[in-house]
Amino acid sequence: MTEGVRARLARRQAELLSALLGQNSDLPGFDARQVRTASASLHSKRVRAIARAWPRLAAALGPDFGCEVGRHLDEHPSPPEGGALSDGQAFARGLAARACLPWEGRLELLAVELRWRFGEDGRRRQRRFGAGLAVGRPFRLAAAVRAPGVGERWLRLPP
Amino acid sequence: MSEGLGDLGLGIGWRPELALAIERHPGLGFVELTAENHDPDGPLAEPVRQLIGRGVKVVVHGVSLSLGGADPPKPDRLAALSRLAGQSSASLVSEHVAFVRAGGVEAGHLLPVPRTGESLQILVENVLAARGALPVPLALENIAALVEWPEGEMGEAEFLTELLERTDSLLLLDVSNVHANARNHGLDPLEYHDTHAHAVDRGSLALLEALAARVQVPGVMLERDDDFPPAGELATELDAIREAVVVGAARRHEP
Numbered sequence: 001m002t003e004g005v006r007a008r009l010a011r012r013q014a015e016l017l018s019a020l021l022g023q024n025s026d027l028p029g030f031d032a033r034q035v036r037t038a039s040a041s042l043h044s045k046r047v048r049a050i051a052r053a054w055p056r057l058a059a060a061l062g063p064d065f066g067c068e069v070g071r072h073l074d075e076h077p078s079p080p081e082g083g084a085l086s087d088g089q090a091f092a093r094g095l096a097a098r099a100c101l102p103w104e105g106r107l108e109l110l111a112v113e114l115r116w117r118f119g120e121d122g123r124r125r126q127r128r129f130g131a132g133l134a135v136g137r138p139f140r141l142a143a144a145v146r147a148p149g150v151g152e153r154w155l156r157l158p159p
Numbered sequence: 160m161s162e163g164l165g166d167l168g169l170g171i172g173w174r175p176e177l178a179l180a181i182e183r184h185p186g187l188g189f190v191e192l193t194a195e196n197h198d199p200d201g202p203l204a205e206p207v208r209q210l211i212g213r214g215v216k217v218v219v220h221g222v223s224l225s226l227g228g229a230d231p232p233k234p235d236r237l238a239a240l241s242r243l244a245g246q247s248s249a250s251l252v253s254e255h256v257a258f259v260r261a262g263g264v265e266a267g268h269l270l271p272v273p274r275t276g277e278s279l280q281i282l283v284e285n286v287l288a289a290r291g292a293l294p295v296p297l298a299l300e301n302i303a304a305l306v307e308w309p310e311g312e313m314g315e316a317e318f319l320t321e322l323l324e325r326t327d328s329l330l331l332l333d334v335s336n337v338h339a340n341a342r343n344h345g346l347d348p349l350e351y352h353d354t355h356a357h358a359v360d361r362g363s364l365a366l367l368e369a370l371a372a373r374v375q376v377p378g379v380m381l382e383r384d385d386d387f388p389p390a391g392e393l394a395t396e397l398d399a400i401r402e403a404v405v406v407g408a409a410r411r412h413e414p
Contacts, residue, residue, distance in 0.1 A: 005277050010229030012273065014262035016306070021264070029309030038305040042268055052385075079267030081223065083195065126198045 021077040043073065049084035050091060054112075057092055057105035068095065082124045089118055106134045107142055114146045164188070164408075167216060167250075167378025169401050171393075177383065178206040180390035184397065189216040191380060192247060195223055199239045203246050217247040218298075218380075221254040226285045226299075227272035228258035237292040244295050253298040253331045254289070256282065256319065273308035274318040279325075286326040298329035303336040303343070315340065333382075334370065338363045358388070359396055364403045371407025379404050 018024040020039045027035055047069050051058040058065050072091040080086040092109040095101035101109070114130040130146040141157040168188020171181055174196075181190065190210055197204065203211075211217060221240050224232045240252050257269035272278050290297045301319060313321070323330055342362070359381065370376065381393075381400055388396070 006229045006281060009273075009278055009281055010261060012310075013229060013258055013270075014264070016308075017261045017264055017266050017270070020266065020268075020270070020306075030306060034306050041305065042266075046267055078264045081265050083267075123195075123199055126201050 023077055046073065046079055046084075046087065050088045053084035054088035054092065054105075054108060056108040057088065057102070060102035060104035068100070082118060085112065085116065086118055086124060089113070089116075103136045103140065106136060110134045110142060110144055114144050114152065164379065164401065164404055165375060165377040167218075169397060170216075170218070170378055170380035171397065172220070172380065172382040172384070173207060173210075174383070174387065175204070176387040177393065178204075180393045182206060182209065183390060184394060186397070186401070187215055189218055189250075189378060189380070191218045191220045191253070191382070192243065192249075193220045193222060194240050194243050195221070197243055199242070203243075207247065211247060217249045219244045219247065219249040219252045219295075221252065222269065223259055224254045224289060225257070225259045226254055226289060227256055227270075227278070227282055228260060228285070229281065231285055232289045232292075234292065237289060241292065241294050244293065249295055251296045251298050251329065252293050253300055255300045255302050256322065257302045268305070269302045271302060271304040271306065271308065274311040274313045274315065276312065279313075279318060279321060282322055283325045286322070286328060290326065290328065296329055297326075298331040299323065299326075300331040301333050301336050303333075303339040332370070334367045335359065335363045335382075338366055358392070359400065364399060367400065368403040368407035368410075371404040372410040373407075375408070375411075376404060 015024065015027060016030070016035075019027045019030070019035050020042055022039050022043070025032075047066070050069055050072075051065065061068055069091060072094055075094070076087075076090060080090060089109065089112060092101055092105055095105065096109070110132045114132050115127060116124045117127050118124050127146060128148055130144075132144050134142045139157075141155075143155045144152060146152045169186055170189035170191060171177070171184075171187060173181060173190040173192050181187065187210075190207070192207065202208075207217075219240055221236070224236055224240075226232060243249070244252055255269050256272065258272055259266050259269060272282065286297065286299065299319075299322065301315065319330070322328070338360070367379065371379075379400055381397055383393070
């Protein structure tokens with residue numbers, strides 16, 4: 001097989017993918033309406049998956065969830081390989097960086113990162129040991145550890 | 160196993176959300192483990208180990224090899240599938256006839272490949288590379304196509320048949336996807352049917368029965384990825400699937 005054939009397929013597939021991710025509307029030969037519908041369906045599938053994997057964060061954001069998660073998707077058009085849990089982790093981290101992560105979301109992020117390590121390869125691995133701390137204003141604090149034989153231990157102030 | 164259900168019998172896609180319902184279901188012959196949901200370095204999930212201990216067989220399922228992509232499958236992904244297949248004594252590994260990334264960008268979804276001779280040739284090479292690296296046979300699964308490529312030269316059946324023959328692979332026929340493709344084709348695209356998020360519909364069951372009436376199916380399974388139902392509902396669905404295959408198989412034996 002000549003490399004030219006693979007290169008041609010790579011280009012066509014990249015074009016289709018970029019159209020489906022909403023970044024390219026000029027896709028010769030395709031049914032434009034079908035591509036738009038497919039693109040919208042991938043977008044809403046991803047939003048629903050994040051809401052399902054991060055129920056406390058979604059509930060805490062309430063009516064702002066759609067708008068905030070839409071912004072996350074605009075900033076990260078391609079989903080991470082690790083699925084909705086990884087996608088939501090990046091979303092929560094982004095909110096935290098803008099000081100927009102609600103306290104319940106902060107606790108969910110702590111709980112998820114206590115259990116999972118998100119690798120460079122996009123895959124997540126279960127942690128045997130984990131520890132984390134969250135501090136909020138007005139003053140509140142949550143600390144958690146995870147270890148084999150002990151399970152998870154949480155301390156929250158005020159209790 | 161019941162008459163007509165083959166060597167594998169009745170199976171289900173194992174999901175943590177369904178673990179309890181699966182554990183309590185007495186009639187399961189096999190479960191499908193999705194590799195991407197399992198820790199690539201860790202042990203098997205305890206509920207899965209218990210099922211294997213009970214004699215339930217395992218099929219390993221991959222969703223991220225991108226066999227239809229322009230690049231050959233990555234050795235580390237194949238190694239992760241092989242490792243899980245070894246851990247679970249799986250009898251086969253399955254993947255999709257699809258691409259999931261291009262130009263280093265993830266799609267987060269299974270996307271169709273153009274049904275051209277060139278694309279088929281690349282798929283054949285990728286599948287053969289994967290087969291060579293896996294410890295057990297590879298089964299290829301048809302997907303529900305979100306979009307149609309303009310450069311299609313072959314029908315889906317012709318394309319799949321050619322692929323299976325040239326790679327000597329098994330077919331994991333997703334009956335719901337066949338049904339969805341048939342229904343989506345030519346219909347209002349806004350009516351796109353999202354498969355595997357709700358109860359198996361009558362059309363898919365009728366198709367399954369017709370299939371069992373024509374060939375001996377080696378096994379049949381239920382896949383639920385979303386809106387996980389309570390145990391009772393799940394059992395009802397499994398019964399309906401078993402019934403469709405048994406009724407179909409009985410028709411095959413009629414003179």
